[in-house]
Amino acid sequence: MQVNSIMKKYSDSVVLKGVSFDFKQGEIVGLIGSNGAGKSTLMKIIAQTIQTYDGSVDDNTHVGYLIEEPKLYSNKTGLAHLTYFSEIYGNKFNLSEYEELLKGLQLSDVLKRKVKEYSLGMRQKLGIVISLLNKPRYVVLDEPTNSMDIETSLEVLQQLRKMANEWNVGILISSHKLEDIETICDRVLFLEKGNIVGEQQFNEQSQYVVKLVFENPTELALFIENQKFGSIIDSSEKTIQIETTAENTEIFQFLNQLGIRVTDFTSEKKTLRNVYMNKLRGGYDDTKYQKLC
Numbered sequence: 001m002q003v004n005s006i007m008k009k010y011s012d013s014v015v016l017k018g019v020s021f022d023f024k025q026g027e028i029v030g031l032i033g034s035n036g037a038g039k040s041t042l043m044k045i046i047a048q049t050i051q052t053y054d055g056s057v058d059d060n061t062h063v064g065y066l067i068e069e070p071k072l073y074s075n076k077t078g079l080a081h082l083t084y085f086s087e088i089y090g091n092k093f094n095l096s097e098y099e100e101l102l103k104g105l106q107l108s109d110v111l112k113r114k115v116k117e118y119s120l121g122m123r124q125k126l127g128i129v130i131s132l133l134n135k136p137r138y139v140v141l142d143e144p145t146n147s148m149d150i151e152t153s154l155e156v157l158q159q160l161r162k163m164a165n166e167w168n169v170g171i172l173i174s175s176h177k178l179e180d181i182e183t184i185c186d187r188v189l190f191l192e193k194g195n196i197v198g199e200q201q202f203n204e205q206s207q208y209v210v211k212l213v214f215e216n217p218t219e220l221a222l223f224i225e226n227q228k229f230g231s232i233i234d235s236s237e238k239t240i241q242i243e244t245t246a247e248n249t250e251i252f253q254f255l256n257q258l259g260i261r262v263t264d265f266t267s268e269k270k271t272l273r274n275v276y277m278n279k280l281r282g283g284y285d286d287t288k289y290q291k292l293c
């Protein structure tokens, strides 16, 4: 799917300012950004529930979506919802096709219960299954795990990964739960004030951000000239930061070979939270998260 230069205005306020990106079937792409950044608006445009905007979205004819709360009927059972929504999409609901998914989401045993007896998380999970009923090539999920506990979120994320792999569905998922995004996504887009301001690719290997402080600029220059650990993300007179998959011991051995002793060394696992906070939000202030009462 190709999203081209999307612009959206509400009255005088421009909430999307020319957003472009693409994503493939089978790929899971995360969308993160502050409150009001424009994530839901962008997702509604892709899902075609908003139709007035500038720009274009190619290949969005087979899109399933769950944006905000799922629209459910409290007096109807889960099964009745699946039958009803399948019919809306012109299909007959075939339980065997969705059995594994429903089981994986712990919904099989509650399908005959009325939705008014469902917890928030169960409703959300039913909404996810409904979004998959029209055999979509792409699914857009706006904060699908926001009302779920850690274990339930993980169950859902596992099932979404399976859907992406086995049904070749491309998934665009937004969340403020960065750990969820990090667990499931192949790639993450950062949306701020209506613009995509960054992108992060995930690979299998752990990445570290290593900071080294040298005794003098000459030693720093010697290190830069010879190092093959990874890309340099920042450097000053005696300090350097690199992104690397190397373990600390490998770096120390290398420094020994060069005859260099550093005056400080820190290594931090690169998480989505520290990339997001450091690069895009001007730093991560840990003190804000100290006990507040």
Ligand SMILES: Nc1ncnc2c1ncn2[C@@H]1O[C@H](COP(=O)(O)OP(=O)(O)OP(=O)(O)O)[C@@H](O)[C@H]1O
Binding pocket: 010, 015, 033, 034, 035, 036, 037, 038, 039, 040, 041, 042
């Ligand atoms: N129907 C609407 N009419 C007017 N303004 C709207 C409408 N829907 C959204 N907005 C405004 O558009 C901006 C983007 O909202 P949107 O819901 O897309 O952000 P978001 O990134 O999904 O936020 P959140 O993380 O809080 O869900 C906000 O300033 C919001 O107030």
